[in-house]
Amino acid sequence: xxxxxxxxxxxxxxxxxxxxxxxxxxxxxxxxxxxxxxxxxxxxxxxxxxxxxxxxxxxxxxxxxxxxxxxxxxxxxxxxxxxxxxxxxxxxxxxxxxxxxxxxxxxxxxxxxxxxxxxxxxxxxxxxxxxxxxxxxxxxxxxxxxxxxxxxxxxxxxxxxxxxxxxxxxxxxxxxxxxxxxxxxxxxxxxxxxxxxxxxxxxxxxxxxxxxxxxxxxxxxxxxxxxxxxxxxxxxxxxxxxxxxxxxxxxxxxxxxxxxxxxxxxxxxxxxxxxxxxxxxxxxxxxxxxxxxx
DNA sequence: CGCTTCCTGACT
DNA sequence: AGTCAGGAAGCG
Numbered sequence: 001x002x003x004x005x006x007x008x009x010x011x012x013x014x015x016x017x018x019x020x021x022x023x024x025x026x027x028x029x030x031x032x033x034x035x036x037x038x039x040x041x042x043x044x045x046x047x048x049x050x051x052x053x054x055x056x057x058x059x060x061x062x063x064x065x066x067x068x069x070x071x072x073x074x075x076x077x078x079x080x081x082x083x084x085x086x087x088x089x090x091x092x093x094x095x096x097x098x099x100x101x102x103x104x105x106x107x108x109x110x111x112x113x114x115x116x117x118x119x120x121x122x123x124x125x126x127x128x129x130x131x132x133x134x135x136x137x138x139x140x141x142x143x144x145x146x147x148x149x150x151x152x153x154x155x156x157x158x159x160x161x162x163x164x165x166x167x168x169x170x171x172x173x174x175x176x177x178x179x180x181x182x183x184x185x186x187x188x189x190x191x192x193x194x195x196x197x198x199x200x201x202x203x204x205x206x207x208x209x210x211x212x213x214x215x216x217x218x219x220x221x222x223x224x225x226x227x228x229x230x231x232x233x234x235x236x237x238x239x240x241x242x243x244x245x246x247x248x249x250x251x252x253x254x255x256x257x258x259x260x261x262x263x264x265x266x267x268x269x270x271x272x273x274x275x276x277x278x279x280x281x282x283x284x285x286x287x288x289x290x291x292x293x294x
Numbered sequence: 295c296g297c298t299t300c301c302t303g304a305c306t
Numbered sequence: 307a308g309t310c311a312g313g314a315a316g317c318g
Contacts, residue, residue, distance in 0.1 A: 032300090032301090077300095077301095078301085079301085079302080079303090096302095113301090114301080114302055114303070115300085115301045115302050115303080116300080116301050116302075117300065117301060117302095160295080161295070161296095165295085165296090227303095227304090266296085267296065267297070267298095
């Protein structure tokens with residue numbers, strides 16, 4: 001579920017409650033979320049007694065820095081939530097409570113996940129135990145030094161993948177997901193099924209700017225809450241009100257009035273305005289007959 | 295590179 | 307009953 005703006009919002013709302021506090025106890029209800037270590041007791045033992053020194057984010061990964069140099073890494077995937085709770089768990093979500101740690105002040109932090117797709121790792125100070133995905137992450141989408149139009153142009157050059165597929169690849173740029181990719185492509189007037197290598201430099205520049213703008217908008221509006229997403233204090237985001245194509249199939253384009261279309265690109269549900277986002281040139285299936293004139 | 299899998303729930 | 311869902315890893 002959560003993409004960069006949602007994970008960043010969770011980070012900001014969780015940090016004040018957990019940084020500087022010691023974890024006194026922990027409980028795991030579903031070991032399927034544990035990736036390293038995979039054993040419940042071993043996992044609990046590695047966090048109990050630790051003080052959280054900071055909460056960082058890389059792409060969609062949350063990184064809780066522990067005082068022994070290790071890192072508790074959480075990826076929320078599709079339906080995961082991270083919630084700070086000063087009270088007993090909300091009865092509506094208690095059936096989805098998978099992991100809970102108690103802090104020294106009596107509050108708790110819950111990992112809630114209906115679909116059980118979220119993953120938890122303990123990473124050693126030297127990086128041992130980090131998942132491939134974290135190690136091979138591309139530059140942060142909002143890092144103006146690393147993620148530049150020039151970088152994006154190089155990443156796209158000669159690539160036959162669709163531009164949407166390229167942007168969803170976390171090795172290329174870290175933090176984008178299905179919603180913000182569709183929004184960035186709409187704002188830059190680029191059709192998601194265009195081949196990445198076919199984009200002109202002016203389009204790459206527009207796209208780069210649109211990516212930054214839409215992510216900043218997302219953070220400013222505390223993320224998109226279609227159903228389950230909430231920040232660490234249980235509040236929904238209101239970026240949904242500012243989406244221009246995602247979730248608006250069948251409605252009128254806010255720019256030109258044409259009906260927003262739902263299709264499938266890069267294996268994902270995709271929303272676009274067929275008038276504002278010009279379709280890719282059809283690939284020529286037949287080689288044209290060679291010249292007949294002398 | 296695209297397709298499948300990991301899960302559960304909501305919707306058609 | 308079948309399809310789809312905001313993610314990513316693993317397969318061929």
